[in-house]
Every structure is written in structure tokens, then in C-alpha cells.
Amino acid sequence: MKIAILVGTRPEIIKMAPVIRECQKRKLDYLIIHSKQHYSEKLDGIFFSELDLPPPKYNLNVGSGGHANQTGRILIALEPILMSEKPDVLLVQGDTNTVVAGALAANKLHIKVGHVEAGLRSFDQTMPEESNRIIADHISDYRFAVTDLQVDYLKKEGIPESKIFKVGNTIVDALLSHRGRAEKTSQILSALKLQTKGYYLFTSHRAANVDDPDALKEIIQLIAKIPGQVCWPIHYRTQKVLKENKIDLPGNLTWTDPVGYSDFLNMLSNCAAVITDSGGVQEEACILGVPCVTIRDSTERPETVAVGANVLVHRNAEAMVAALNRPITPWTNPFGDGHTAERILNIVMDQSVQPVAQTQD
Ligand code: UD1
Ligand code: UDP
Structure with missing residues (x-):
């Protein structure tokens, strides 16, 4: 075969x-x-x-x-x-x-x-x-x-x-087999001056959130409302719209180009919580026990919401902050x-x- x-x-x-x-x-x-x-x-x-x-x-x-x-x-x-x-x-x-x-x-x-x-x-x-x-x-x-x-x-x-x-x-297979190596090899936290549990990880590349400059400005305003340092490896799709529209980034943001899998897993495992519109990141946060807030109206990964790992908040700053402050009860990985x-x-x-x-x- x-x-x-x-x-x-x-x-x-x-x-x-x-x-x-x-x-x-x-x-x-x-x-x-x-x-x-x-x-x-x-x-x-x-x-x-x-x-x-x-x-x-x-x-x-x-x-x-x-x-x-x-x-x-x-x-x-x-x-x-x-x-x-x-x-x-x-x-x-x-x-x-x-x-x-x-x-x-x-x-x-x-x-x-x-x-x-x-x-x-x-x-x-x-x-x-x-x-x-x-x-x-x-x-x-x-x-x-x-x-x-x-x-x-x-x-x-x-x-x-x-x-x-x-x-x-298969994301569980990928994550479990790569996690150990990520912990050993990634220097990303020191390179970006991030302290364990002292920052929020952010990612956004969904067309509905980033293609329209007004929507992207709302996304950027959300970051300014996050209570602490935020780190965002920015997808090139999003970088393009930020540059073309000369959108300023808030002072609490540390950004980089997209990073490799070891660095990303290390950033995700060590953040206080992740704010994202990525599908895979919702899953990985749920598997790693990291609280997730999804800046969308819907998710094709509702298992993450059902177990308490994830909350959907659209682009609403008040709902996002409430979701970041929610009490967390440990959950089991459904994937x-x-x-x-x-x-x-x-x-x-x-x-x-x-x-x-x-x-x-
Ligand atoms: C695509 C998928 C999306 C997935 C994402 C994973 C579709 C419709 N979208 O979105 O479901 O979540 O991949 O990241 O298939 N670009 C680069 N370098 C690259 C690739 C893209 O600079 O190697 C920039 C270009 O400006 C390009 C833009 O990103 O126009 C969007 O790329 P595209 O592949 O169309 O969609 P993604 O947003 O990456
Ligand atoms: N990821 C990565 N580096 C980054 C951002 C994400 O390695 O800078 C990984 C992340 O661990 C996850 C996958 O990329 O496994 C998610 O890809 P993306 O968010 O682009 O697409 P989606 O899952 O939304 O289709």
C-alpha cells in the first residue's frame, strides 16, 4: 500500500x-x-x-x-x-x-x-x-x-x-512527543525577558479579526486592556495589515515574528493564560492545562469550553478581562x-x- x-x-x-x-x-x-x-x-x-x-x-x-x-x-x-x-x-x-x-x-x-x-x-x-x-x-x-x-x-x-x-x-501526539525537547532547548523566555506565569500569550490571524483594519484595531485595543505584559508572535498575515495601516502597538506588548514549535510550546506552557483566535492553540492550551480566552463568537473546538479550559469573548474587552480573572478548576484533556x-x-x-x-x- x-x-x-x-x-x-x-x-x-x-x-x-x-x-x-x-x-x-x-x-x-x-x-x-x-x-x-x-x-x-x-x-x-x-x-x-x-x-x-x-x-x-x-x-x-x-x-x-x-x-x-x-x-x-x-x-x-x-x-x-x-x-x-x-x-x-x-x-x-x-x-x-x-x-x-x-x-x-x-x-x-x-x-x-x-x-x-x-x-x-x-x-x-x-x-x-x-x-x-x-x-x-x-x-x-x-x-x-x-x-x-x-x-x-x-x-x-x-x-x-x-x-x-x-x-x-494528532496534536496530542505532537505535543507529548515534542514537549520535553521544547523545555530543554528553548531560550525564548529569557530572550524576550518573560517571567514564568508573569505574561499573557496572544495570537491572532483569523481573517475576520485581522483583514479589516478596524477589526484589527479592536484587537489591538484588547491587548491594551490585558492586565500585564503580553507576548505576541505575530503571523505575517496580521503583520501585513498592521504595517499597511500604520497601526500602533500598545506599551504592554512584546512582539516577535512567528516562532518555531519548541519556542511556542515553551511560551504557552509558561504563560498565565493565552488569548487567541487560533484553532490549534485552543487545543494545546486545553491539553497543557493553560487557561484560554478565545476572541471569536464561535469555536469548532467546543470541547475546550465544555471542560472549562476556554471562554469565547468575541472582541469584547470587559468579557475578556472577566474571563482572564475567572476561577480555574483543573480539567481533563478531551482530545x-x-x-x-x-x-x-x-x-x-x-x-x-x-x-x-x-x-x-
Ligand atoms: C491559513 C489557513 C488557516 C490556518 C492558517 C494557519 C486557509 C483559508 N487559511 O491562513 O485556516 O489557520 O493558514 O496559520 O487555508 N504569508 C506569508 N508567508 C507565508 C504564508 C503567508 O507572509 O509563508 C502571508 C501573506 O501575506 C499571505 C497571508 O500571510 O497573503 C495569508 O496567508 P494564507 O495562506 O492565505 O492564509 P493564512 O492566514 O496563513
Ligand atoms: N504555533 C507556532 N508558532 C507560533 C504560533 C503558533 O509553532 O508562532 C503553532 C501552535 O503551537 C499550533 C499551531 O502553530 O500548533 C497553530 O497554528 P495557527 O494558529 O497558525 O493555525 P490554526 O490552528 O488556527 O489553523
Whole structure:
């Protein structure tokens, strides 16, 4: 059996890393294809080197662009590769333009598609990620759901139970395997003069929060209201709008370019709380026991809210400050046990797999 693994952006590289390592461990016939939706060293190459990943066999070099442009170019560049490589399955992860293009290209060629992190729903149709998730789920052959919630969503959308596999989230595998190294190697706290539990970590790159300069100004005003030092590794999408609109940053903010996985995990593990609109950061905070405040109206990770790890506050400063001051009761990580990549490969390698109820436990 031949397995093709498609990645395109920072979170896809991080969350596919455990699957790639498991392919290596089992000496499987696999190849990595990179759309290069992310191409800047700090959103791309740094993760390949830090996570000890082999270089992709193919780079599609699509880079940035509008949704149709980016998605279309990935489809066009991927088709001949899939035709010549003839993999038995293409694995895609998450909800980016790379994912929807990859799933569609493979589906049209009757190559099986495995969607890792299937069934997430924010129910906010204005998010580009929401349509990507829904389309990828509906044209996949294996939906690798994280928790019972995604299994239920997928079943309600008419997907047969035999095609849904509850496996957990590979982010737990990635985080557990990298955490020790991050603690040993990262010098980021001293480099940025951050004291353990003496700062808040901040991240924002969602289109709805940063593309419109007025929305981004509201985000910046939120930072000024955070009671203490704030550290923000700023995504290039956000940096561009800040620069183009000459938006001033508040005095309590220490900012940097995006950082690698070791530095980010170290910053997240040691902060007092994280304020974010990232999907992956909501999960990681929940897994690490770090209180999270999400500056959005909706989340496709409601498990984090249900366990008390996360509060949604839109761009409302009063609600954000109240959420930062909330009493915290320890919670249990709902995203799995760190063996998700193993389960995914067991299922892909075994064509006669059992339905959902028998997979995870
Ligand atoms: C993409 C995903 C988003 C995911 C995020 C992870 C879609 C629709 N969006 O958003 O779901 O949360 O990745 O970080 O697929 N840029 C660079 N260097 C790069 C890449 C981008 O400078 O290597 C800048 C460019 O100005 C570009 C902008 O960031 O126009 C946005 O990049 P893009 O890939 O379109 O979307 P992301 O915001 O990264
Ligand atoms: N991350 C990182 N460096 C940073 C910011 C985030 O390594 O400067 C990691 C973070 O640990 C998480 C992932 O990137 O695993 C989240 O990516 P992002 O927020 O870009 O995308 P999303 O999860 O929202 O799709």
C-alpha cells in the first residue's frame, strides 16, 4: 500500500508530523507532498527541521493568493503527481485551502481520501475554513474524527457510520512527543525577558479579526486592556495589515515574528493564560492545562469550553478581562491519549476496519 501525505501550512505540518513518523517507524511506502501554501521559513521550514521530518518529495510552490487562485493552483499541480504516483490513499489534515484542493483532486481520480481532524464545525459559514471542512468531510473515504461530538455531526450530515473513525487528535501526539525537547532547548523566555506565569500569550490571524483594519484595531485595543505584559508572535498575515495601516502597538506588548514549535510550546506552557483566535492553540492550551480566552463568537473546538479550559469573548474587552480573572478548576484533556497517528495508520492499512464505536478505547 502506498500512502501520500499532503501538507500546506504550519498547523498541518505540526499535526501530520506524528503520522509521518509513524509511517517511518513502520517502514511504509509513503510520500510527502507540500503545497507551499506556507513558504516563509518561520511558517514552514522551521517545522520540518524542528520536528525531524524528511523533505517533501514534491513542492507545489503555490504560495499566497485569493481563495480560488490558491485552491485552483493546488488542484492543478496535484493532479499529475497523483496520477503518476498512484497512491492508494491521500491523507489531508484540517481545514485549509490545501485540504479542500487535495481532497478534491484525489476524489476525482478515485484515490481514497483520509481526512484527519474530520467533523469539526463552527457553524459559522463566513469562515473560509468551515466550507473547506464540510467539503473535505463529504468527499473523503475515511473521516478521522476527534471526539464523539464530531462523530455525531458527521452522522447527522448523512455520512455512514462505517466511514467515521473516532481516533483523537494528532496534536496530542505532537505535543507529548515534542514537549520535553521544547523545555530543554528553548531560550525564548529569557530572550524576550518573560517571567514564568508573569505574561499573557496572544495570537491572532483569523481573517475576520485581522483583514479589516478596524477589526484589527479592536484587537489591538484588547491587548491594551490585558492586565500585564503580553507576548505576541505575530503571523505575517496580521503583520501585513498592521504595517499597511500604520497601526500602533500598545506599551504592554512584546512582539516577535512567528516562532518555531519548541519556542511556542515553551511560551504557552509558561504563560498565565493565552488569548487567541487560533484553532490549534485552543487545543494545546486545553491539553497543557493553560487557561484560554478565545476572541471569536464561535469555536469548532467546543470541547475546550465544555471542560472549562476556554471562554469565547468575541472582541469584547470587559468579557475578556472577566474571563482572564475567572476561577480555574483543573480539567481533563478531551482530545485523546497521544496514540492517534497509530490508530489512523491501523485503519488505513486494514481495509476491513470496524465502525466508530470500536476504534478508540
Ligand atoms: C491559513 C489557513 C488557516 C490556518 C492558517 C494557519 C486557509 C483559508 N487559511 O491562513 O485556516 O489557520 O493558514 O496559520 O487555508 N504569508 C506569508 N508567508 C507565508 C504564508 C503567508 O507572509 O509563508 C502571508 C501573506 O501575506 C499571505 C497571508 O500571510 O497573503 C495569508 O496567508 P494564507 O495562506 O492565505 O492564509 P493564512 O492566514 O496563513
Ligand atoms: N504555533 C507556532 N508558532 C507560533 C504560533 C503558533 O509553532 O508562532 C503553532 C501552535 O503551537 C499550533 C499551531 O502553530 O500548533 C497553530 O497554528 P495557527 O494558529 O497558525 O493555525 P490554526 O490552528 O488556527 O489553523
